[in-house]
Amino acid sequence: MKEAKKIARLEKAxxxxxxVQGFLGLSDDDMAIIEVKVALSKRLRDQRARSGLTQTQxxxxxxxxxxxxxxxxxxxxxxxxxxxxKALVKTGVSVREIGRTLERVPTTREMPARTRRVxx
Numbered sequence: 815m816k817e818a819k820k821i822a823r824l825e826k827a828x829x830x831x832x833x834v835q836g837f838l839g840l841s842d843d844d845m846a847i848i849e850v851k852v853a854l855s856k857r858l859r860d861q862r863a864r865s866g867l868t869q870t871q872x873x874x875x876x877x878x879x880x881x882x883x884x885x886x887x888x889x890x891x892x893x894x895x896x897x898x899x900k901a902l903v904k905t906g907v908s909v910r911e912i913g914r915t916l917e918r919v920p921t922t923r924e925m926p927a928r929t930r931r932v933x934x
Contacts (some may be wrong), residue, residue, distance in 0.1 A: 815827035847895075849919045854898040857915045861905050876901045912932070 835845050844861055861871050862883075869883040876883070878897075886893045888902060902912055 825879065825933060836850050846919075846921075848889075850916060851893070851895055851898065852889045853915050853919045854895060854902065854912070855887055855893075856903060857912070858901055858905070859887040865905060867905065872901065872905060875904050 816899070825831055826916075829906070834840075835842075851933045858872075867875075869887070872878045873880045878901075882893075883901070886898055897913060903909070
C-alpha cells in the first residue's frame, strides 16, 4: 500500500512508471537470459568466497585472466553462460547445484513490477 501511494505521488509529479523490461525494450526471452546470467554470476561469486579463493586463483583454475573472472562475477554482457557454467564446475559446483540455482531464477511475471525514471 505504501508503495502504491509513493508511485501515485511520483506520477503526479511528472515521473513515469515503467518496468525495466519496458524501459529497455527487452523481450521475455531477453529478460530470462539476463536473469540466468545474473544468477550464475552470483553463484560463482558465492562459490569463490565460500572456497576462500581469490579471483586470480579462480582464473588459474578456469584458464582465464583475473579481469575476466571479475567480469564473470559482474555478469558482464561479454561473458557467455557457457563460461560461467565452466567456471562453476571447475570450482566444485555440481551440475545438480547449478540446476538448483537456475530453479530460483524468477520468471518475467515474478520480477519486480515497477521501476521509476524521470519523464523528459
